[in-house]
Amino acid sequence: MTGDEILLTDEPRPGIVRLTLNRPERLNALTPVLLDRLAEELDRLEHESSARVVVLTGSGRGFCAGFDLDEMAATWTQGLPDLLASQEGWVAAVERMVGLTMPVIAAVDGPAVGAGMSLAMAADLRVATPRARFGAAFVRVGLSGADLGLS
Template sequence: MDESPILVDKRQGYRVITLNRPQRLNSFTESMHHALKAALDDAQADSTCRALMITGAGRGFCAGQDLNDRLAKPGETIVLGGTLEEFYNPLIRKLRDLPFPVVAAVNGVAAGAGANIALACDIVVAAQSATFLQAFSKIGLVPDSGGTWFLPRLVGPARARGLALLAEPLPAQKAKDWGLIWECYPDDELIGQGNELCERLAAGPTYGLSLIKRALDASETNDLKTQLDLERDLQRSAGSSPDYAEGVKAFMEKRAPNFTGKKGS
């Protein structure tokens, strides 16, 4: 296994990013944060990258922060808010703002920030053996990396409070049943299914998909009137794109569309 903390596999139309510290369940260190940021920035700058999959090496997806990476020396105080401000919060914002869909393929335990990094992705699929764990309360902390925002919106306030306060593992099948994730698959099918999703998304109308992401994110805080106005404005942008023209033409000609993902004028 490559010793780099982040592996990048460039595929036709999309990339696969693998969190690569399997001996530590892919828990985050500062160097891993820097490597992941560079990988995401590079993917965003590549006009041929139209989808992204994030998964983990070995038996885990991500166990959150590697506590050994920030152990205080005698007489020092750890400022956890600084770690969030410098690394985790920008990562979550980046994942939400990427102009193409992001798939999380959760291959094993996703704990703490690792669980919430997965939930920040657009589509989450998981192996049947995978679990999601809001481990923060076990060490006296608050769910971070968007956990207190994602959980109530995905599973409702009662389940969100139970997951956050009790810190009990949530199996992948129950996570699907609760609406936390999109789908779960047999372990040996997960990566293949994730690749198929990315291939499908990469062949889609990328610009339109990016506008869908914007609309859904805005709907979390907009009232209906504001959201209707936003839909109007985004639809104008989508309607001016080459992919819209191609989609209508392909429909009329009864053939598969050939989307380019380009923005409109």
């Protein structure tokens, strides 16, 4: 999928921009391309948009299952310095979301795990359905901050 296909942008009503993580076959698990695309879109909304609010959601039956470990397998074998440098780039999307001058609402349906929970936590407000589930992933294997900087 291209960057435009993995992050859908629409305006259901004037002033409301919805960003939809669009990898439903992988429960919207994050890839470097998706995180870059999210950061780019948040930058665009901040500087070129008349949006008053941003709604972040996921397509299908999940909000976001965290990092797609299959897609990121090469990154995990780079060694600690390169891994940390990569994560700094991935955290840019979260930093941009936190820094937006407009409110961000995470609309969570289904799992928000690991980095997906970090995205939800970075929003100003979280709205969850009864099917929503939140969980830190890497802390279970003794790594703190590995879920997109969540600690």
